[in-house]
Amino acid sequence: MIADKRPPLNRGNVTGSDRLAALLPWLAGGVFGTIVAVFLLLGYFALPVLFDGNITLFSPIWRPEQGQYGIMAMVMASVMLAILASLIALPLAVGICGLCLFPQYRRIAALLRALMRLMAGVPTVVYGIAAVFLLVPWLRDTLHYGSGFCLLAAILMVVILILPVMIMLLDSHCRVLMQQLYPTASALGMTSSQIILHLILPSSRPVLAASTLLGLSRAIGDTLLPLMLAGNAPQLSANLLDSMRTLTAHIALVLATDSHSAEYNSLFAAGLLLLSVSTVTTILIRTITTRSGARSPQS
Amino acid sequence: MLSPTFLRNLLCSMLFIPAALLSISASATDTDRFAHLHGQLNIAGGTAHIPVMKQAARAIMTANPDIRITIAGGGSGVGAQQAAKGLAEIGNTGRALKPAEAAQGLVSFPFAIDGVAVILNPTNPVKALSSQQVADIYAGKITNWQTLGGADKTINLFTRDEASGTRAVFVKKLLHNGSVVTKANVVPSNGAMKTAVARDPAAIGYSSVGYIDNTVVAPTLDGIHPSNEACANGHYPVVRKLYMNTKGEPQGLTRAFIDFIYSPQGAGYIRSSGYIPLAQQ
Numbered sequence: 001m002i003a004d005k006r007p008p009l010n011r012g013n014v015t016g017s018d019r020l021a022a023l024l025p026w027l028a029g030g031v032f033g034t035i036v037a038v039f040l041l042l043g044y045f046a047l048p049v050l051f052d053g054n055i056t057l058f059s060p061i062w063r064p065e066q067g068q069y070g071i072m073a074m075v076m077a078s079v080m081l082a083i084l085a086s087l088i089a090l091p092l093a094v095g096i097c098g099l100c101l102f103p104q105y106r107r108i109a110a111l112l113r114a115l116m117r118l119m120a121g122v123p124t125v126v127y128g129i130a131a132v133f134l135l136v137p138w139l140r141d142t143l144h145y146g147s148g149f150c151l152l153a154a155i156l157m158v159v160i161l162i163l164p165v166m167i168m169l170l171d172s173h174c175r176v177l178m179q180q181l182y183p184t185a186s187a188l189g190m191t192s193s194q195i196i197l198h199l200i201l202p203s204s205r206p207v208l209a210a211s212t213l214l215g216l217s218r219a220i221g222d223t224l225l226p227l228m229l230a231g232n233a234p235q236l237s238a239n240l241l242d243s244m245r246t247l248t249a250h251i252a253l254v255l256a257t258d259s260h261s262a263e264y265n266s267l268f269a270a271g272l273l274l275l276s277v278s279t280v281t282t283i284l285i286r287t288i289t290t291r292s293g294a295r296s297p298q299s
Numbered sequence: 300m301l302s303p304t305f306l307r308n309l310l311c312s313m314l315f316i317p318a319a320l321l322s323i324s325a326s327a328t329d330t331d332r333f334a335h336l337h338g339q340l341n342i343a344g345g346t347a348h349i350p351v352m353k354q355a356a357r358a359i360m361t362a363n364p365d366i367r368i369t370i371a372g373g374g375s376g377v378g379a380q381q382a383a384k385g386l387a388e389i390g391n392t393g394r395a396l397k398p399a400e401a402a403q404g405l406v407s408f409p410f411a412i413d414g415v416a417v418i419l420n421p422t423n424p425v426k427a428l429s430s431q432q433v434a435d436i437y438a439g440k441i442t443n444w445q446t447l448g449g450a451d452k453t454i455n456l457f458t459r460d461e462a463s464g465t466r467a468v469f470v471k472k473l474l475h476n477g478s479v480v481t482k483a484n485v486v487p488s489n490g491a492m493k494t495a496v497a498r499d500p501a502a503i504g505y506s507s508v509g510y511i512d513n514t515v516v517a518p519t520l521d522g523i524h525p526s527n528e529a530c531a532n533g534h535y536p537v538v539r540k541l542y543m544n545t546k547g548e549p550q551g552l553t554r555a556f557i558d559f560i561y562s563p564q565g566a567g568y569i570r571s572s573g574y575i576p577l578a579q580q
Contacts, residue, residue: 064461064479065470137498145457147499149484232460232485239515243484253487255375256462261399 029110042275053279057269062234063146064254064263071270073236077244081151081230083222084240085158089215092159093166094201094208100171100202101178102192108290128228131157135231145241149231152240157225162215169211210288217281221274224247247274307370309432311513329564332555337365344371344378344391345464346488347413347507348541352391356564359556363532367553368402372488376462377565381404383546388553390544393464393507398565409540411574412500414469414508416517416525416537420500425449427519434504439480444501456483457495457504465489468539469505473520509573541574 048059100109103259131153140148176201185195199277226232231243232253245253250269252276342352349421350371356368356393375392382390384405393413396405416434417426425447435441436454440566445451458479459466470476489510490578496504497514504515508525517525520535529535549557558579560564 018341051509062481065478067474103511133498140499146483147457147495149495194491227487233440233482235481237482243482245485253460253485254489255377256374256380269353 001256016027029079032185039275042268042272045265049265050268052106055106057266062250064257064261065204067262069263070267071273074247074250074270076236076247076272077151077226077230078220078248079245080238080240081155081158081226081242081246083217084251085162086212086215089154089159089163090208090212091216093170093211094161095118096163096167097170097174098201098236101105101174101196103182104192113268116164116211118269119160120168124161124222124224125161125228126156128224130226130230135216139241140197144240146243149229149243150241151226151230153232154226154238155245157229158219158222161222161225162218165218166211169214170204170207173207174204177203178251206291210285213281214248215286217278217285218279221248223252227252322457329559329562330359332558333359333366333451333552336347336363336552336555338552339367339369340389340556341381341387342368342370342389342391343381343387344389344470344492344544345375345393345541346372347393347465347509348391350509351411351541351560351565351568351574354568354572355556355559356359358564358568359559361516367477368556374460374462374487375405375464375467375579379544382546384577385546388545388549389556392542392544395469395540395542396544405544405546406546406548408545408557408560409541409566409580410557411541411542411576412530412538413574414525414527414530414538415465415473416511417473417503417505417506417520418491418506418515418517419512420498420502421516422450422500423516425518426516429521432521437474437479437483438477439482449470450501452501455499455502457492457502458482458485459492459505460485460487461568464539465505465507468537472537472539473505495529507573511573527570527573527575540577 023180057069057071059068060072060076061068061070062073096112099105100112102109124299135153135156137146137204139150139153140146178195181199184191186192186198190198226246227249230246232245232249233243234245234250235242237244247270251270254263254267257264304449337383338392342348342356349372352368352370356370360366360368365530371377371387375394377391378387378392379396379400382388382405383400390405393406396407400466401407417428423444425444428447432441432447437447437456437458441447442454443453445449454482456479460470470479480547484495486504489506492504492506493510493512493515496502496506506515508517508527508530510523519525520537523535525535532540543557543560561579567578
C-alpha cells in the first residue's frame with residue numbers, strides 16, 4: 001500500500017542503492033534474530049519458573065515474604081486497564097476523527113491534528129505528574145472513596161495516552177477516503193454527515209479494529225502511568241476505585257529486589273506473558289490491515 | 300523603611316558569615332583528597348541516602364570539575380544489585396546486606412543511623428499512636444480514623460515496595476514481621492511516600508526520618524517523638540543503619556568519596572539531612 005512507485009531520483013548512483021538493497025535483508029534478518037533471541041532468553045528464564053511447583057504463578061496471592069508469588073491479580077488489573085481504556089478511547093477517537101472530516105471544520109481539524117501530533121510525543125511521566133497533582137486529589141475529593149490512587153485514575157490517563165495514535169491511524173485512512181469520495185458523493189446530493197456515516201465509517205471497519213488493537217497493546221504495555229497512579233496494591237478487585245497493580249508496574253516494582261530470589265525469577269514469566277500479548281496483538285493488527293488493504297475502494 | 304524582622308535577619312546573617320567562612324575553609328581541607336582525581340562515580344540504591352549523597356556530590360564537583368558523580372535511586376535491592384554487577388561503584392542500602400548479596404563480594408560501609416517513622420498529613424488531628432495501633436492499622440484491623448480519635452474517614456494506607464530497606468525495617472521493628480494488608484497503596488520511594496501523604500488528609504505512611512519536613516508530621520510512637528536524639532540514644536526503637544556498599548575494597552575515587560562521607564564535612568551533610576553520623580570502622 002505504502003510502496004513508493006516513483007522512479008529513483010538519483011539515477012547516477014544505482015550501484016550505491018543496489019548495495020543498500022543487498023544490505024536490507026541482512027538488517028531485517030538481524031532485527032528478526034534479535035526478536036527471536038529476546039523470546040528465547042525470556043523463555044529460557046521463564047519456563048523453569050512456570051513449571052516450578054513451589055512457585056504458584058497462577059494464583060491471585062502475591063505475598064513474597066510468605067513465599068507466594070501469584071501474578072493473576074496483576075494480570076487481571078492489566079486486562080481491565082487495557083480493555084476499558086481502549087473501549088473509552090474508541091468512541092472518542094471516532095468522534096474526533098469524524099469531526100476532522102467535515103469540510104466546514106477544516107481549520108479546527110488542522111489544529112486538532114497538530115495537537116494530536118504534539119500529544120503523541122509527550123513523555124508519559126508528564127501526564128503522570130499532572131495526574132498525581134490534579135486528577136488524584138480530584139477523584140479522592142469527589143468520590144469519597146480511597147486515596148484517589150486507583151485503577152480508574154490510570155485508565156483515564158492511559159486514554160489520553162493512546163488517543164493520539166488511534167486518531168492518527170484512523171485519520172490517515174479516512175482523510176484519503178474522504179478526498180476521493182467527496183466530489184462524487186456531494187454531486188449526487190449527499191451531505192457531509194451522510195458521506196461520513198454511510199460511506200466512510202462502514203468502509204473503515206478494519207482500520208477501526210486495527211486502531212483499537214493498537215490502543216489495547218499500548219495500554220497493556222504502558223508502565224509509568226499505572227505505576228504512578230493506580231496505587232499498586234497487589235489485590236484482586238473488580239472495583240475501579242480500588243488501588244491495583246498492573247503487570248508492567250509489578251515488574252518495575254519487583255525488579256529492584258534481590259536478584260537471586262524467587263520473586264525476581266517470577267518476573268521472567270510476567271515478562272514472557274506481556275511479550276506474548278503484544279506479539280499476538282501486533283500479528284492481529286497486521287492481518288487486519290493487510291486484509292483491509294485488499295478490500296479498500298482504492299484497489 | 301527597615302522593619303525589625305529585616306534588621307534581625309541582617310544581624311543573624313552577619314553573625315552567620317564567619318561561621319560560613321569557617322565551613323568553607325573546612326571544606327577546602329575535606330575536598331582536598333579529590334585534587335588529583337578525575338573520572339566518573341556512579342551511585343545507586345536506597346532513596347534515604349540521596350539527600351546526603353547529593354550534598355556531598357555537589358561539594359566535590361564544585362571543588363573538582365574533572366569529577367562527575369551520578370546519583371540514582373531504586374531502593375536497597377537495586378543498590379546491592381548494581382554494586383555487585385559493577386554497574387555502580389557505590390550501591391546504597393538502608394539495611395544490612397542479605398547473605399546472598401554479601402556472597403557476591405560486597406563490602407559494607409555503615410555511615411549513618413536513621414529512624415523510620417510513621418507519617419501523617421499535617422491536618423490529621425491524631426498526634427499520638429501506639430506501636431500496637433500501627434500494627435493493627437497495617438494489618439487492616441483498624442480502618443477508620445475515628446477509632447484513633449480522628450475524623451470519621453477511612454484510613455488510606457501507603458506502604459513501600461519489597462525492595463525498600465525502609466519497608467524492611469518498618470515491617471521488622473514496628474510490625475514485628477506482621478503482614479501488610481494487600482489493599483495498601485505501594486509507592487516506590489521515600490519522596491513519593493512523602494508526596495502521597497502530604498496531599499491526602501486521610502493517609503498514613505512511613506518514611507526515613509531524614510525525609511520528614513513541614514509537609515508531613517510524625518506522630519509520637521508509644522509516647523516518644525521520633526527525633527534524631529531519640530534515635531541516637533536508643534529511646535526510639537525503629538532505627539537502622541544506612542550503608543554504602545562496594546564490590547571488593549574500594550579504590551581511587553570511590554575510596555576518596557567514602558572517606559569524604561566520614562569526614563567532618565560529610566558528617567555535617569549527614570546531620571543536615573536528618574541522620575546521625577557514624578564513625579568509620
